[in-house]
Structures are given as structure tokens and as C-alpha cells.
Amino acid sequence: MELKQMLRRIPTLLGSARATMAAFSVRYRMPLVLLLLVGIVAFPHVITGPYYIRVATIMGIYVILASSLNIIIGFTGLFSLGHAAFYGIGAYTSALLATQAGVSFWIALPAAGLVAAAFGALIGVATLRLRAVFLAFTTLGFGEITRIVILNWRSFTRGPLGIAGIPVPRFFGTPFTRVSYWYLVAGLAVITVLAVYRVYHSRIGRALVAIREDELAARSMGIHVFGYKVLAFTMACFFAGIAGSFFAHFQRFISADSFLNTESFTIITMVALGGTGSIVGAVVGAVILTLLPEMFRFLVEFRMVLYGLILIMVIVLKPGGIVGVKGVFEKPKSRRKPWIVEKLTRKPTIPDTTQPQGGTL
Amino acid sequence: MKGIMRFSVLAVLTAVLVLAGCGGGSQQATTGEPETIHIALTAPITGDWSEYGVNFRRSVEMGIDYLNANGGVLGRQLRLSVGDTGGSPQEAATLAQRWTSDPTIVAQIGSFSSSEAMAAQPIFDSEGMVQLSPTASHTGFAPGSEWSFGIVGTQAAEGPFMANFAYNDLGLRRIAVLHLNNDWGIDTARHFSDAFTRLGGEIVRTEFYFDGERDFTAVLTRLAATNADGFFMASFFNDGAAIARQKERIGWDVAFLGPSSLYSPQLIELGGTAVDGLKTNVSFFGDDPDPRIQAYVSEFQQRFNARPNFHAALAYDAIILLADAIERAGSTDRQAIRDALAQTRDFPGLTGSITFTPAGDAVKEYRRLWVNSGRFEIWEG
Known part of the structure; x- marks a missing residue:
């Protein structure tokens, strides 16, 4: 495979890894939180340097x-x-x-x-x-x-x-x-x-x-x-x-x-x-x-x-x-907005009469 | 809750990574040959002070090569680990923790700035390892811990020397002072001013500037408006050259002097004729005919294609002095090395003979120096 193609696939791979991880974390939420807390408590006793x-x-x-x-x-x-x-x-x-x-x-x-x-x-x-x-x-x-x-x-x-x-x-x-x-x-x-x-x-x-x-x-x-x-x-x-x-x-x-x-x-x-x-x-x-x-x-x-x-x-x-x-490095995407914004800015059900309508004069 | 879940997964993964990293690290620490004596160097190899940090490493490596070629110390070869602080006090402290946790390391040289050295001090103090700084001159540094030693000498001794030079040799009575506003500059100006006033002179005005300032005409005009017959500048050579040029430009013709930090070939390169007549002092003079100094200067030039300055020579003295202390201690025990170092009397360094005060500051010898037609020369009166 060409290097360029391989590089192009990395984000996809990272994305699927993230999805797998997210699914994993949904399934094992409590054990993971507990494991983290145990890790914090145990850390200075396991690694004493x-x-x-x-x-x-x-x-x-x-x-x-x-x-x-x-x-x-x-x-x-x-x-x-x-x-x-x-x-x-x-x-x-x-x-x-x-x-x-x-x-x-x-x-x-x-x-x-x-x-x-x-x-x-x-x-x-x-x-x-x-x-x-x-x-x-x-x-x-x-x-x-x-x-x-x-x-x-x-x-x-x-x-x-x-x-x-x-x-x-x-x-x-x-x-x-x-x-x-x-x-x-x-x-x-x-x-x-x-x-x-x-x-x-x-x-x-x-x-x-x-x-x-x-x-x-x-x-x-x-x-x-x-x-x-x-x-x-x-x-x-x-x-x-x-x-x-x-x-x-x-x-x-x-x-x-x-x-x-x-x-x-x-x-x-x-x-x-x-x-x-x-x-x-x-x-x-x-x-x-x-x-x-x-x-x-x-x-x-x-x-x-x-x-x-x-x-x-x-x-x-x-x-x-x-x-x-x-990200700050990312180009702003206008297509998808978080649900809250979509909810807040959803088109009103009453037709907007302040804007000129197409076809009418 | 999705955030927390993701957080947990990543935290666990990171923990695994850290564990893996630690495993590798501790293995590395124990593979050192027991035959060698392991010494650590902390220096700003990168960042704003990299010029000094790189010179530290060059000098210390030169010193170790010299010692190893001459049979090592206690019949064992020396080995060096270098840590870069990037100029950050926090990194200096992290390195201190790293060095003190490594049982093979017997003593540490560094770091360059007083801030770095003092941030690392509590760790060296509680773990018990020699912290020998070639350049830290903060008056609180060496007295802060029995494990801390400074070999540059403090302004408490250099200030009175310069005050005496100004009052008795040059016959100055009213001096205007300009200093760099950092720990070193404040100390330098204060010790000089105190000693000069004690001799009977008068400090007519004191002004300061910040590191990085390039235009000094405003402060110089204010100082020139006084009736001063002398001008003392507590600056490093680069600022010193700029100050001298701007002083000449505003037509303030007055005798001027400053501490040993002005001594560098670059002062003359940058300052040109404006620095002619400048009086300063020196503990390390590169043109000194002393064969030991000439040997050091020529080897440094040959190896690194650069001329060593005062700070480089101090780092060289640090490693040779440390090796001498280990030899005198007769063991590589950290406590024994500290005790031997504290006992240092009249150690013949390139930067003059070194004797420690009970607090751990070196008492230095100074020589009068001046710029005479574009060359540094010993001032004969």
C-alpha cells in the first residue's frame, strides 16, 4: 500500500478505535471508575520511586x-x-x-x-x-x-x-x-x-x-x-x-x-x-x-x-x-452543530414574514 | 456520563503506559557499571540560557575526559549524566528528584540560574546530595542548605572590592548606579552601594532596567543629570556594551565601572571604542599567562571552536573541585563527599583559589581589569 493511502487511513482507524473504546466504556462504566480510583490510591505504593x-x-x-x-x-x-x-x-x-x-x-x-x-x-x-x-x-x-x-x-x-x-x-x-x-x-x-x-x-x-x-x-x-x-x-x-x-x-x-x-x-x-x-x-x-x-x-x-x-x-x-x-486547529464546520444549538436555533413553526419570500413581491 | 466513561478508559490506558515507561526507566538505572563514579549535570542546554548551559556541558565533559585520562578518581572512571532544564525552575526540581532517586549518582553540578538552583534545593536538602552550582549567586542559595555550594562567589565580597577600587584607586566620590532588575542585579548594586557609602562616598542616584530592554537613553539621561563623577553598571556584557554606546551618544563623559560579568571578548566587539576605559574585575582572565589557564583555553578552542568565558571556566572548576572532594573523602558516599567539599581550603581553580565559608559560598580573589584601547588588560594603577 502506498504511504499516502496508509496515512490517510490513520484518522479512520483512530476513529474506529475511539468508537470501540466508547462502547467498551459504556459497558464497563463502574468497574472502570473504580479501577481508576484504585489506581490513584495504589500508585505511590506500587511505584515508589x-x-x-x-x-x-x-x-x-x-x-x-x-x-x-x-x-x-x-x-x-x-x-x-x-x-x-x-x-x-x-x-x-x-x-x-x-x-x-x-x-x-x-x-x-x-x-x-x-x-x-x-x-x-x-x-x-x-x-x-x-x-x-x-x-x-x-x-x-x-x-x-x-x-x-x-x-x-x-x-x-x-x-x-x-x-x-x-x-x-x-x-x-x-x-x-x-x-x-x-x-x-x-x-x-x-x-x-x-x-x-x-x-x-x-x-x-x-x-x-x-x-x-x-x-x-x-x-x-x-x-x-x-x-x-x-x-x-x-x-x-x-x-x-x-x-x-x-x-x-x-x-x-x-x-x-x-x-x-x-x-x-x-x-x-x-x-x-x-x-x-x-x-x-x-x-x-x-x-x-x-x-x-x-x-x-x-x-x-x-x-x-x-x-x-x-x-x-x-x-x-x-x-x-x-x-x-x-479543535482550534480545525476548520469551522457549519453543517453539524451540537444538539443544544440545533434545538435553540431550530426554525420557528410560524413562517418568517420579516424576510422577503422567494417568488412573491 | 459519557465523558467520565471515556475519561476512565483513557486514564487506565495511560496508567498502563506509565507503568511500562517506569519499568524501562528503572532497568536503565541499574545497568550502570559499578566500576564508574556517576555524576549528574543539570544545565539549561535549550532555551534562553542555552549559551551558558552548552558551555557548562562542554567544560564538565572536558574536565571528566581530563580526569579519566589521568587515572580517574579513587582509581575509578567518571561517568556523566546530563539533564536539560530549558531554563525552567520546575524542570530543575524534577531533575533533582531524578538524580537523587538514582542510587548510582553521587553528586550533582548545577544549575545555571539561582531560580533553578533554589527550586531544586529542597529536594537535594531532604534527599541528601551535593548541589554544587558553578554560577548561582543568590545570597539565599548556599546558606539555604548544608548540601548547597556556590563557587562563583557572592556579591558580598565583589561589591566591596569594586567599591574600594572606585574610591581609593580611581578617587571617585559621587557615583550613579544602574542595575539589571533581577536577583543578581539587585544584590550587585546593593553590595557595591553599601560598601561605597561605608568608605565615605555617596550614591547620588540608583536606576534599574529589565532584562531585554534595549533603549537606555531615558535612564542614562536621568543619571547624567546628577553631579556624579562615576557610573557603576551592574549588567552583563551584552547590555553593558549597549549602555556604554548610548552613554557615549548622549555625551555623558564620566569614569565608569562594573562587576566581572562585563568581562567577555564580546563586550569589546559590541561596544567598540565606547567601552574604552571601563574598569572591572576578574577572577578568570583568558589572556592570563598562567600555563594551566592557557592549556584550558587552547583545548576548549580546539574542541569546540569557541573561546571559553568566565561561566565556562567556573563549570570546569566545579567538576575538578568535585573530583578532588571525592578523592579526599576516600569514598563515594554522598555524606562523605559533602563533608569533604565543605572542608575545601585554597583549592587552586582556574577562577582563582576556592575556600568555602561555613555557609557554602566560595571566597574568591579578584583582580583589577580595564579596557585599554580595545583590549582587556590587568589594571596596574
Whole structure:
């Protein structure tokens, strides 16, 4: 068989594999969920290497970040390039509360989420009236502003010196170990994914998808477009803040170097690779893009070349992302819309008299 | 529920993949020959700092080849594993976990930036492995852990040296300061200013700029408006050359000086005549007639077709010093290596003799240097 033909068949093969998998998962739903939970609990006892536990923990952080960004990019169809800024705001809030005010991690964690959410709402109100590429620019700008403020406001953030000596969280008086960090991040990631799942299948989620598919139609159906956009932005930033707080207490040293715009791009790539708009996709993207660079570490400087090649392959072969609904790389399809949009925009039964009818004058 | 189902399937599949990956990884770790001594290097081989990271690797490889050709350490050959951080502190910490989990690795050299080194520090500290950074100069780095050592020397010593140079040798009394706004720049400006004020001089104005800025005329005009008789710039050579050119363009004719980071052949290439008369200091001088330095410079040039700078020489010192500590420890036990390293006294490095303070910072020797008609020369007064 010709190579070209073989390549052309890959998407079909992937598609049928997906269908088989979907059928499999329908049949064995509960056992699979149980198996996953057992896997999370058993993981640090089966694989005890600290390096593997650390990579898994970092993976958990990215699952939270990618899942939350998916609310903005995937569900609502807004392009935010500033997610790392909210991640950083969460990390700095938590680190400063812990080191300056001696606040316990368990209070700093939700506080970081709330502060990041407040900034998200503020930035959302200011920028969400912009569309498409203009929103991308402003959020990119916000990411850079956050970095500059962290570097400049030396009396508060210690500027370029970073914050060292962030305390290890305690659980009923016992300091966290590697394993407790893993359980915490796994728990947070599961909660995030469940929350995102609940949002998607709620009235809010349907409104967000309607906005993504056709803003005008959504507005005409009485959806408060701007309000829902700000809500989506705020929710996503809350989870980014939580991830930041966890990261600060996990790494125990933070500086502006950890929250550069490149970090935002990494998170977006995860969402796009997994499949924009798909809850599973964001998780898959985060897992793959954390593991790949680690697996190919032995290649040293060629590691990132391989990373790029794999990204290009996905873009070419599966533009919607690995398990995507609608990808950022994909051409917009106007033929098929999600059921909710079809329902909302279904032709009214009363003939439309405002438009000129063919044949009549 | 379809989302959750799909999620579970994929999660299980991924778990299988991870398990497979881990199996391969741990096998690799145990196949190392017991005869060798395994050392790890963490460096930004890719990313914005790749120039420094690549030089680290070149120097450390050169050092290991030299040691292995001369009988190795404790009669055993040295083996190197290199990890790339891409400049990210988080990756440096992940690498720290990787190195410390590998029982064959006895000590680590790296990383380049203070942010990387300090993100990795808690891991080296709790697992107990030497973290010898050639370049991290953050004042909180070496005192942060008994396992952390820095050999570049801190600004706490270089600042007073330059202040003394300015006040006593050059007779300057009122100095305007411009610094790069990062951990290093802040420290450099602060230690110089403190020491200069203590000697009786006056800092008339301090300004800063961000990494990546290219137009300095605004800050320079503000500094030139003071009655300063001297100008101190805490910059690296590339910024330093641009600052010198723009200082000349606005016609601010004043004695100027800066820390050893300005010493690079590129300063003169980029700065031309504008850098003439610049005073700085150096611990590693490539044109030094010392045969050891000439041997290093010529071998580096031959192997990599590039001239080594200060940072490269520091990395070379790091590997030779580490090998010396292992030899003195008489074993490859991680704790024994740390204790031997902490005992280092007057180690003859290419960047001057190295003695550690109890905190783990190297006390360096500095030499006065200046640019005289397009060439770096030792300043004789």
C-alpha cells in the first residue's frame, strides 16, 4: 500500500478505535471508575520511586490547569493566553500568606483560588467585550503585566529574588510526604474534573456552548452572553489559583520564572492536543505533554524537537485533538452543530414574514 | 456520563503506559557499571540560557575526559549524566528528584540560574546530595542548605572590592548606579552601594532596567543629570556594551565601572571604542599567562571552536573541585563527599583559589581589569 493511502487511513482507524473504546466504556462504566480510583490510591505504593511520584504530581497540577482553561477555550470558545498569570497569582497569594502571615496551607489554598478568581473576574469584565484575536492579545498582555508587577513590587513580592522557604503543609500535625502530595493533587484534580463535568452538563454549560457556537443566536435566545463569559473566566481562574497554591507549597520556592507566558502556551497546547472542548481531552493532553518530555529526556537537546514533531503529527492527522469535539486547529464546520444549538436555533413553526419570500413581491 | 466513561478508559490506558515507561526507566538505572563514579549535570542546554548551559556541558565533559585520562578518581572512571532544564525552575526540581532517586549518582553540578538552583534545593536538602552550582549567586542559595555550594562567589565580597577600587584607586566620590532588575542585579548594586557609602562616598542616584530592554537613553539621561563623577553598571556584557554606546551618544563623559560579568571578548566587539576605559574585575582572565589557564583555553578552542568565558571556566572548576572532594573523602558516599567539599581550603581553580565559608559560598580573589584601547588588560594603577 502506498504511504499516502496508509496515512490517510490513520484518522479512520483512530476513529474506529475511539468508537470501540466508547462502547467498551459504556459497558464497563463502574468497574472502570473504580479501577481508576484504585489506581490513584495504589500508585505511590506500587511505584515508589520519588522521581515517578514527582512527575505524576506535576501531571496532576497540569490536569487542573488544562481542565480549567478548557472552560474558557473549549466550552466558551474564547482564546485566553494568560492562564499562567492566574496560576502565578494563586501561587504568590498562597506563598505570601504562608510566609508573611503564617497562615495554614488549608486556608491559603482556598484563599489563593478566590484571589485568582477575583482577578479573573476583574480582567474578564475589562476585556471580555473584545472578540477573538483582540482578547488573545489583552490576556497575553495581562500575563506580561503580572510578571512585571511581580518583578517590580519588591517590597511585597521580593521581586526577582523569589519566595523561598514556603512551609510544607501539615495534615493534623503531620508534615506532608511525597505520597500525601500525590493524594492531595490527585484529589484536587478529580474534584476539578468533576466540577468541570458538572458545569458542562448544567444550564451554565449549555449556555457557554451556545455562546461558542453562535453568539448572536445565543443572545437572541435570552442568554446573557457577557455575564456567562465573565462567569466562565472566573471559574477557570479559581482552579488555576488552586493549582498555583498547590505548586507553591509543593516546590517550596517560587519566582516569576515559573509563570512566564511560555507556561500559558504549554497549557493551551495541552488543551488543543487533547481536544478542545472535551473534558477527557484536557486530561489526556496534560498527561501526554507532561510524560513525553520526561520520557525523551535521554535525547537532551533533541527532546523538544520530538515534542514539536508529535504536535505537528496531531495537527495534521487529527486536527480536532486526540479526543476532541472541535479543535482550534480545525476548520469551522457549519453543517453539524451540537444538539443544544440545533434545538435553540431550530426554525420557528410560524413562517418568517420579516424576510422577503422567494417568488412573491 | 459519557465523558467520565471515556475519561476512565483513557486514564487506565495511560496508567498502563506509565507503568511500562517506569519499568524501562528503572532497568536503565541499574545497568550502570559499578566500576564508574556517576555524576549528574543539570544545565539549561535549550532555551534562553542555552549559551551558558552548552558551555557548562562542554567544560564538565572536558574536565571528566581530563580526569579519566589521568587515572580517574579513587582509581575509578567518571561517568556523566546530563539533564536539560530549558531554563525552567520546575524542570530543575524534577531533575533533582531524578538524580537523587538514582542510587548510582553521587553528586550533582548545577544549575545555571539561582531560580533553578533554589527550586531544586529542597529536594537535594531532604534527599541528601551535593548541589554544587558553578554560577548561582543568590545570597539565599548556599546558606539555604548544608548540601548547597556556590563557587562563583557572592556579591558580598565583589561589591566591596569594586567599591574600594572606585574610591581609593580611581578617587571617585559621587557615583550613579544602574542595575539589571533581577536577583543578581539587585544584590550587585546593593553590595557595591553599601560598601561605597561605608568608605565615605555617596550614591547620588540608583536606576534599574529589565532584562531585554534595549533603549537606555531615558535612564542614562536621568543619571547624567546628577553631579556624579562615576557610573557603576551592574549588567552583563551584552547590555553593558549597549549602555556604554548610548552613554557615549548622549555625551555623558564620566569614569565608569562594573562587576566581572562585563568581562567577555564580546563586550569589546559590541561596544567598540565606547567601552574604552571601563574598569572591572576578574577572577578568570583568558589572556592570563598562567600555563594551566592557557592549556584550558587552547583545548576548549580546539574542541569546540569557541573561546571559553568566565561561566565556562567556573563549570570546569566545579567538576575538578568535585573530583578532588571525592578523592579526599576516600569514598563515594554522598555524606562523605559533602563533608569533604565543605572542608575545601585554597583549592587552586582556574577562577582563582576556592575556600568555602561555613555557609557554602566560595571566597574568591579578584583582580583589577580595564579596557585599554580595545583590549582587556590587568589594571596596574
